Amino acid sequence: MFSVHGLTKRFPDGTEALSGVDLEIREKECLVVAGSNGSGKTLLMRMLVGLAKPSSGTVLYRGMDVAAYGALVRRSVGLVFQDADAQVVGETVEEDIAFGPNNLKLGARETARRVAEAIAATGLEAKRAAPPRRLSGGEKRRLAVAGVLAMGCGAVIMDEPFANLDWPGVVQVLATVRDLKAAGKTVVVLSHELEKVLALADRLVILDRGRIRDDGTPEAVLGRGVASYGIRDPRQSYERVEDCSWLS
Numbered sequence: 001m002f003s004v005h006g007l008t009k010r011f012p013d014g015t016e017a018l019s020g021v022d023l024e025i026r027e028k029e030c031l032v033v034a035g036s037n038g039s040g041k042t043l044l045m046r047m048l049v050g051l052a053k054p055s056s057g058t059v060l061y062r063g064m065d066v067a068a069y070g071a072l073v074r075r076s077v078g079l080v081f082q083d084a085d086a087q088v089v090g091e092t093v094e095e096d097i098a099f100g101p102n103n104l105k106l107g108a109r110e111t112a113r114r115v116a117e118a119i120a121a122t123g124l125e126a127k128r129a130a131p132p133r134r135l136s137g138g139e140k141r142r143l144a145v146a147g148v149l150a151m152g153c154g155a156v157i158m159d160e161p162f163a164n165l166d167w168p169g170v171v172q173v174l175a176t177v178r179d180l181k182a183a184g185k186t187v188v189v190l191s192h193e194l195e196k197v198l199a200l201a202d203r204l205v206i207l208d209r210g211r212i213r214d215d216g217t218p219e220a221v222l223g224r225g226v227a228s229y230g231i232r233d234p235r236q237s238y239e240r241v242e243d244c245s246w247l248s
């Protein structure tokens with residue numbers, strides 16, 4: 001679905017935020033890209049859909065160069081941004097969710113059906129008439145997910161979708177990922193919180209200081225070790241309260 005070759009991003013201040021990234025993202029897979037703060041996850045997401053310009057390298061989406069066809073690509077690839085505020089477009093939750101389907105000119109009936117479905121899937125029923133700016137951080141994230149669901153995209157990329165969410169919120173996002181997978185969508189989750197999502201991943205890619213360091217099944221990658229990339233191996237269980245600390 002995506003073919004990334006030699007993707008490099010150098011900023012004017014000399015920072016090389018992505019260095020020669022090669023990545024194939026296959027149709028219908030659930031890919032988790034893990035990397036610590038500053039590893040380049042958000043930049044990679046923006047480049048996948050043509051929102052940021054590479055210094056060198058190419059991204060193809062179904063054979064189309066996203067540098068030329070970014071706007072078209074963004075109609076079929078849904079994005080959930082790390083900063084949920086950046087994504088708000090409507091005066092109310094319902095309007096906000098309807099924005100995508102309206103843009104796709106789906107008609108009033110189909111739009112209303114999709115909005116209702118997306119609201120139910122994200123548990124936003126009580127907020128349907130609320131102004132998005134008054135939602136909590138977690139509710140805004142759910143709103144972003146609802147907007148993407150209503151677009152009916154073939155692929156969804158989520159940047160740190162669990163940040164700021166409470167337990168029911170995390171469960172809801174995970175249920176969404178599971179449902180998207182079941183519906184045959186391609187799902188890319190960029191996150192360092194492996195313990196929340198790894199069970200749903202078909203594949204795990206490790207991004208570290210702008211480079212891809214590992215790529216394989218979650219079992220294989222964790223087996224080779226991820227701690228040196230600033231990622232915590234989630235295969236730990238705590239039996240006693242005294243053990244429930246990330247310090248252990």
Ligand SMILES: Nc1ncnc2c1ncn2[C@@H]1O[C@H](COP(=O)(O)OP(=O)(O)OP(=O)(O)O)[C@@H](O)[C@H]1O
Pocket residue numbers: 011012013015017035036037038039040041042043044082
């Ligand atoms: N305009 C810029 N000029 C210089 N460096 C930049 C610029 N924008 C981003 N960077 C750098 O690029 C690197 C990658 O940033 P990015 O936002 O992709 O990281 P991330 O993996 O999403 O981190 P986080 O987990 O904190 O969200 C960082 O080191 C960041 O400081």
Ligand SMILES: [Mg+2]
Pocket residue numbers: 041042043082159160
């Ligand atoms: Mg980020």
